[in-house]
Amino acid sequence: MTAPLGRRLALTMTGFGVLAMAAVVTAPLVGSTSISLRRAFSTTVPFADNPDAQIFFIARLPRTLAGALVGSMLASSGVVFQGLLRNPLATPFTLGVSAGAALGAMLAITFGWTFAFAGIAAAPAPSFVGSLAAVAIVYALARARHRGLSTNVLLLAGVTMNAFFSALILFVQYFANFSETYRILHWLMGDLDISSYEPIVTALPLVALSLAVFAWLARPLNLLSLDTESAATRGLDVPRAQRAAFLSASLATGAAVSVGGPIGFIGIVVPHLVRLLVGPDHRLVLPASALFGAAFLIACDVVARTVMAPIELPVGVITALVGGPFFLWLLVRKR
């Protein structure tokens, strides 16, 4: 059993790894302006005198890396939520987790809150708190009247929380001054133009932590996706695994939203496409989704910034245009 899995894992990781690498390498070469790569990588021209290098390293590379980070986090938390709740329609978006994270981030942006933890700027903290609050409420509601989790309640509670947090976002926006309204609206549609590496660096600790938990979660998720009782008989501490899954997926969503805003549909499109290719085993689906999510969001962002250049579309519009029909197809196919 182990040997074939090892081979399949190596094959999957190589395939999706090459795809993700290709996206990371080619995306910074494309943009609304044409730059000379030779000049961009020239060692003789100082960086401050080199617009080509600045376009490459300040404008394009950070946003490509941001796309990779946000895409992989949203896709892998989609996998975790789907496995945990045994429902193919569970995503950070449908559970209200994205909206919770967005509310946290928005409060921080509007009121100029800054957080520091042990001397390190902890910008993603408010969005993590928001996503965690959303998950906690949804989870508590879904458990309240049933032993174990009711998926119907969970999804309905998620949709409701999504609407509720969106209303709170609008409420906060009402207090923002007039020009901020446009900016907030734009941010809510997703924006990867971060123009520095700082948001990525501040999100990295959260990302590393959730990736570590994800790595441990792959096997428990396989057991959980059967049903909780047989998972328990096979020696899994079910409540502990559920808590770890909820926490890590919220952490990942919070980190992603703090960098790029609440970009939708990645958490549903990517895991399902990956499952079609590699099957249901979470030990393959989780890493493959993280890599494919990175490639997918980078590709969507390239479309967003080139298709109508010099005007740029919000990347969330592209992912929604791809993801919306996909979600509906999935809904119909399930019947």
Add this chain to the structure above:
Amino acid sequence: MRIVAAVITILLSLSAHAGGTAPAGPVREQPRSWPPARSVVPQRIVSLIPAVTEMLFALGAGPQVVAVGSFDTYPPEVKKLPRVGALIDPDVERILSLHPDLVIVFATQTTLREQLGRAQIPIYVYNHAGLADVFTTIRDVGARVGREKAAADLTSRLEARIDAVRKRIAGRPRPRTLIVFDREKLALRGIYASGGIGFIHDMVDAAGGENVFADVKQQAVQATTELILARRPDVVLELRADPLDAATRAQEVAVWSALSSLPAVRTSRVYFLDEQKTVVPGPRVAEAVELIARTLHPTAFK
């Protein structure tokens, strides 16, 4: 009879201007003022638009203003007046309870316009447009409140001041200017810049600057880092309605040093004009043009 004739003439001249400044679309079909003829000189004016409020006060019609919008802060007299909401949240009940005989509304406030129409309250429909439209609006508003003479004097004074600026900077090299009117605090994210239409573009043009986004025929451009780096502005001009304290301003200017290849950054020509007059298309536009010209061409004003 003569008064009635005069009012009809005024109203005709108003509707003649209507097509000129209104944007394309359904708004254009409706007359600028409604109903066509009712009161003589309005005595109870509600203005939801800061620019028009400033015009009314500049024309001496301030005492007739009974309420203003939530964002009105100038002239200081308006601070005592009741607030009745603004663009997205006009408080119709309060407006009606004040028994206005003229309400100044935005062209896009279609629901409010219908409600006031049903209540038979005359409205003046305003829309943001170019610098020349500021003068048209001052004349229109002046005619509407019986201050044609004051309006003619005011517009010719303002036009003369702006012409003087144009003459003063004539022949000088025009710096390529990035005009930012909004972005995230302390970060180069979510940058909104002026495109090639609108009064802000026109003011900078009159003040001797070449807008780097003049080719984008929109009022606002969502400017990405890449676009800004590619357009290489000689000057970055940040216009803000709310004043910043000196420390914050210095921090905000320093944010631009990340884009060190920009000529504006290399020659330390990043400026914050955090004065409300730079973003309100009202009677202070001439002052704003002078301020921008002094910023872009300091040597011309020595």
